[in-house]
Amino acid sequence: MVPNGWTLNNFNSVAELIHGFQFREHHFSESGVPIVKIASISHLRGVSLEKCSYISEEIASEFSKYQIEAGDVLMALTGGTLGKTCKVQEDIEICLQNYRVGNFKPKASFLDKDFLYYFLISFTVQKKIENIVNEAAQPNVGKADFDKIKVLTPPLPEQRKIAKILGTWDKAISTTERLIDNSKQQKKALMQHLLTGAHTQRKRLLDDSGKPFEGEWEEIEVGDLGTIYSGGTPSTTNKAYWDGEIDWITPTDITKQDSVYIKSSVRKISSEGLKNSSAKLVPKGSLLVCTRATIGEMAITAHEMCTNQGFKNIIPNKKTNIEFLFYLLTYQKHKLVSKASGSTFLELSKSAFESMKFRVPVIDEQQKIASVLTNADREIEVLEQQLADLKHEKKALMQQLLTGKRRVKI
Template identity: 45%
Template sequence: MQVPEGWIKETTGSLCISIVPGRNKPKSFTGEIPWVTTPDITARYIPTKEQELFVSKAEMQECGGKLVPVDSVIMAAVGDLGLVAINSEPVMLNQQLHAFVPKLKITTEFLAYWLSTQQQYMLARASKTTIPYLNKSNCESIPVLVPPLKEQQKIVQILSAWDKAITTTEQLLANSQQQKKALMQQLLTGAHPSKPRLLDDNGQRFSGEWEFKTISQMGKVLSGGTPDTNSAEYWDGSINWLTPTDVTALKSRFVEETARKISSEGVKNSSAKLLPAGSLMVCTRATIGALAISTSEICTNQGFKNIVPGKGFDVNFIYYLLLNNIKEFVRKASGSTFLEISKKDFENVKLLCPELQEQQKIATVLTTADNEITRLQQKLDQLKQEKKALMQQLLTGKRRVKVEEVA
């Protein structure tokens, strides 16, 4: 680890006072001191409004706990190594956490940023058990590159600005997701006087009655299959072959590529069916209700029931309709090893549907909501990547800052 000019290399043990939690869990929680566990570290500063457990001084003393002073760095020492937060009020920690109280050479904020980048170092030195574990000595031996205080402050100022942008985008994303959820509830649960309908192409409110339709009435339902894995000629062809893992990894409702592909021979010599573009694939085994729409011809494995929409039905509308009724599919599933819905039960699920034009209008509104969610998610991912790259440069001194700009 190269030390930049003007910086020093220290360890967390020399830079901080360590606080190791007591060995025992409190027997009761009746006080006002937050009792922090790893799942409670959900933000840069803790405790958050979601904090649930609190202890009294007597309860803390009874179990041998220790009070962690304000402005300490709290770090996960078991499991999720590198997860850190700063406490804005005195707290007590459970046994899986470790606290650092910084001395004069380093600021709390700088140390928190530094430790959040040291996961690989921690994993390399953790006890080789099922769950990675750092003891007190491991925690105190973590090396830290320490710039002068004013440079630390400037680095923190820059990274905090990125954190603020990330937090703002996360909130916008959460709001958009809630708005989409409310729209789905409003638009996909049938016509009702209390729910305003959308406008048709002539600017008039839709007024037609919604009718219950079985999934088999919405289109042709086809199952999937897996070609013989011992026959090389059935695999590595040009036909997409969808698995539940492909669907759960999607960033949108459309699938364009799959991890594995099969050949035309694989289709001919298995129960896999070639589905046209615009088909809806529905997971009906294990990952019940995961959905995707094909943008090209595709096959699936046997974990799917697939819908080729019929005349009078819009695939995007069916997608959102089924997405809004996942609980109905889970309710109909059965099985001891894993849950599964039979083709017959799947085909007989009844859901309320409007006429085609209203389906299309509803799908357009929900697609717009989805597009905004996708835009915000992409922006969030980009901000996080840019911050990660910036941290790598700033915290190692590869990119220096002008300390005279510190406010």
């Protein structure tokens, strides 16, 4: 149903899709005018000209019709990021449009540029693009695909008001993303300061009496920080061993989450599966360290669970704070990788892992350091939840505004 005062138009009657030029190797030079490729498109941040290719200014003059301007709406028309869209920022320098980057030009009497941008990132359009991706071996979209799309078009003043409202949400999202980036940088600096040992710290944390911690950190082997167990896999041919109630962690379970703590696994095993394999239950508060393929990825168990053989699992002793150890080994991940070996795939053996040495403070200082870094993680988690909420709310608002279900006052 077309809202009162709106019109329903074919896409090609209100906008035009312009394809870029297929620049070849002989066009490129070390400097000059940047070429905007699909990788240059960043949804809320416009066009990134970092790590791009260039052509000389002399050659660029021959391709002026492919020059990108502030306010242009660009989209990736092929590949794994098909449908990725951005609005070109106001301070963009002179640059040219590469092949398979689409530049959408609205017909000024029908469509506002900003409204066109929000229409292209809307659920309606992105869902059509997703369907193309699912149906094609090598997904591409072009003029013929967009000519099949209908555009619900409000009067221009209403379009501008809709775009202005959604722009306010985008600014809030961009601000939150910057806050997250800044918080992550601050945490990185904290880790560098707090985890490199007393001999490099300019300022130590305070103990419970309010005095700075003193004394050198002790160099300790990983094997002396707790008890270390490997994991295992029950026979996959015996159905009785699977789909039980015991969480059985794989490296994929670790890499797909952002939290310090892991609460569940995709696959679970039964008590029989546990008994008839080398998998071993480790208690809540154990550190699961990937030592095969994705070496150095890790998480702390939120409850009792087990792992496959791609892990070395640390049950800490009384002198080890497990959160401190998580942050320490995360910061020193490069050392774990350097100790790995193997011709088919890299693996860190149990003996090599146990013999690795790291500088470690006394338990009280470990706890203070872990507390500071845990608080930093919590701040990031709060911001990330705020970002997720903003994106969800904007998506719902877009659906209402772009379909006319919610009208704006002009």
